[in-house]
Each structure stands twice: as structure tokens, then as C-alpha cells.
Amino acid sequence: MNELQERSATNDLAMIRTMMEAGRQRAAFDATHLIIWGAVLTAAYFGQYLLVYGYIPGNTLFVWLPLGIIGTFLSVRHDRNRCQLSDANIAVKAYSGAWSAVGITMILHFGVAMASDALDPKVITVLACGVIAAAFYVISLATEVKLLRLVAAGWWIIMIYTTALKQFDAEMLLVLAGASALLITLPGQLMKRLAKTNPDEGEKAEI
Amino acid sequence: MSYDYRAIDDVIHSRVRLAIMAYLATARDADFVELKKALKVTDGNLSTHLSKLEEKSYISIDKQFVDRKPQTRVAITKVGDAAFSAYVEDLAAMLGPKKQ
Numbered sequence: 531m532n533e534l535q536e537r538s539a540t541n542d543l544a545m546i547r548t549m550m551e552a553g554r555q556r557a558a559f560d561a562t563h564l565i566i567w568g569a570v571l572t573a574a575y576f577g578q579y580l581l582v583y584g585y586i587p588g589n590t591l592f593v594w595l596p597l598g599i600i601g602t603f604l605s606v607r608h609d610r611n612r613c614q615l616s617d618a619n620i621a622v623k624a625y626s627g628a629w630s631a632v633g634i635t636m637i638l639h640f641g642v643a644m645a646s647d648a649l650d651p652k653v654i655t656v657l658a659c660g661v662i663a664a665a666f667y668v669i670s671l672a673t674e675v676k677l678l679r680l681v682a683a684g685w686w687i688i689m690i691y692t693t694a695l696k697q698f699d700a701e702m703l704l705v706l707a708g709a710s711a712l713l714i715t716l717p718g719q720l721m722k723r724l725a726k727t728n729p730d731e732g733e734k735a736e737i
Numbered sequence: 738m739s740y741d742y743r744a745i746d747d748v749i750h751s752r753v754r755l756a757i758m759a760y761l762a763t764a765r766d767a768d769f770v771e772l773k774k775a776l777k778v779t780d781g782n783l784s785t786h787l788s789k790l791e792e793k794s795y796i797s798i799d800k801q802f803v804d805r806k807p808q809t810r811v812a813i814t815k816v817g818d819a820a821f822s823a824y825v826e827d828l829a830a831m832l833g834p835k836k837q
Contacts, residue, residue, distance in 0.1 A: 553764030
């Protein structure tokens with residue numbers, strides 16, 4: 531920072547734009563929740579696969595409930611350990627809103643389906659893929675991270691593939707475990723890397 | 738119409754404070770370390786500039802302990818938002834009207 535360096539209105543406007551962009555991106559790139567929930571879903575789908583083939587005892591709740599609790603605990607701990615971001619930031623609002631919508635939709639569907647003994651693996655898979663794709667698409671628009679549109683497209687492709695399946699078998703659980711790792715955890719990791727490298731990259735204004 | 742340079746907000750006009758306000762205008766809030774990293778300034782320098790912005794109520798500073806570690810959170814206020822918008826408009830006015 532050099533207060534004495536030559537200043538001009540255009541120079542200042544350029545710096546303002548760069549800093550505003552940095553602020554917007556910082557808010558967008560806290561992707562720890564993606565990493566946590568991607569890992570939880572990978573483990574849950576893989577656990578469900580092992581359950582279906584009898585490699586582990588128990589039932590669906592036995593697999594999903596503990597993992598859901600672990601995911602919630604890790605998310606809450608992550609939020610507690612850092613300053614709370616304001617929801618006045620449109621990127622943060624879109625990010626939290628989109629994932630809350632996914633969570634509410636899936637919990638409602640899962641809860642009602644379990645209670646009424648009408649859990650259809652194909653329906654819940656199609657629904658999950660659709661809402662996850664929608665969430666990534668909304669976040670990509672809010673954060674202007676184009677990579678997330680590819681991730682959304684990936685989930686929509688899985689949704690289309692699942693919808694077209696005549697027979698839904700347990701092998702699909704392996705596909706979903708892989709998709710959770712590749713299309714949730716990995717983008718989360720990439721976004722965290724972007725968050726670390728962005729402030730030092732080329733367009734950084736001289737302050 | 739000529740531009741009155743005296744109308745420019747002196748508190749925001751400092752280069753570092755302007756950068757802080759621009760960053761917070763979109764991020765809305767940030768912790769101290771993050772701001773320091775984004776602005777590439779020293780702890781002392783950043784503290785001084787944050788104090789000046791806080792004096793004018795442009796930002797709020799919240800100090801807390803998380804897991805026994807001190808954490809300073811800085812957030813832009815409504816007053817700060819309005820002041821920053823006015824500053825940017827003044828700056829644009831300095832460049833003169835757009836040619837038709």
C-alpha cells in the first residue's frame with residue numbers, strides 16, 4: 531500500500547472494481563460444506579450398497595442417520611469456528627438458500643416415504659439428482675463460477691439416466707457414491723483452491 | 738456543471754480505507770486476517786484504518802473468542818453502504834458527463 535503513489539479517478543475506480551470482485555468471490559468460495567456433505571453422501575451411498583448386499587447389518591436409517599448427524603455436526607462446527615457471513619451478500623444468500631431447499635426437499639420426501647413405507651429408490655434418486663443440479667445451477671449464476679454449471683449438467687445427466695432406467699438396481703448406489711465424490715466434494719475442493727489463489731492473481735489492483 | 742472536489746468523503750478517500758470499503762461492499766463482512774490478506778497490509782496499518790472507519794460508523798467491529806482464539810469480525814453498516822455509494826458516484830462525477 532502506498533498512499534503517495536499517483537492517484538486518479540479512473541485508477542481508483544479500477545481498484546474499487548477489483549476489490550468488490552474480490553469481496554464477492556470470497557463470499558462465494560467458502561465451499562467447506564460441499565466437501566463435508568459430498569463426503570457424507572459418498573459414505574452413505576456406499577454404506578447403503580453394502581447394506582443391500584448384506585455386507586453390513588442394519589437398515590437404511592442405520593446408515594443414513596449417523597452420517598447425517600456427523601455431517602450436521604461438522605457443518606455446525608465449521609460455522610462456529612469462523613466469523614458468520616452476512617446473508618446480505620447475494621452469493622452467500624444463494625448458496626445457503628439453494629442448499630437449504632435441497633435439504634428440506636430431501637428430508638420431507640425421505641421422512642414421508644419412510645413413514646408411509648413407500649420409499650422408492652428410483653424416485654428418491656431422481657429427486658435428489660434434480661434438486662442438487664438445480665442448487666449448483668443457482669449457485670453458479672450467483673457466484674459466476676462457470677465450473678459449477680458443468681457440475682449441474684453432470685447431476686442432470688445422472689437424473690436423466692436414472693429416469694430412463696427400466697430396472698433400478700443396487701449398482702446405481704455405487705454410481706451415486708462416485709457422483710457425490712466427483713460432483714460435490716471435488717468441486718468443493720476446487721472452490722477452496724480458487725479462494726486461496728484468487729486474491730493474489732494478476733488483476734489484483736495496486737493499493 | 739463543474740465538479741466540487743471538496744464534496745469527496747475524506748475518510749473513504751484514503752486508498753486503504755477505500756479498498757476496505759469496496760471489499761466489504763460486496764463481501765458484507767470479513768474477518769481481520771482475510772482483510773489483511775486481501776489488502777496486503779500489516780496488522781497495525783489495517784487496525785488504524787479500521788478504527789477511522791469505525792469512528793464514522795461506516796463499519797462495525799466485533800471482537801470475540803472462538804475456541805480461545807481472538808477473532809475480529811468487520812462488517813459494513815448501512816451508513817457505510819450509503820457513504821460508499823455516494824463516494825463512488827462522486828468519483829464517477831469527477832470523470833465528467835458521458836459523451837453522447
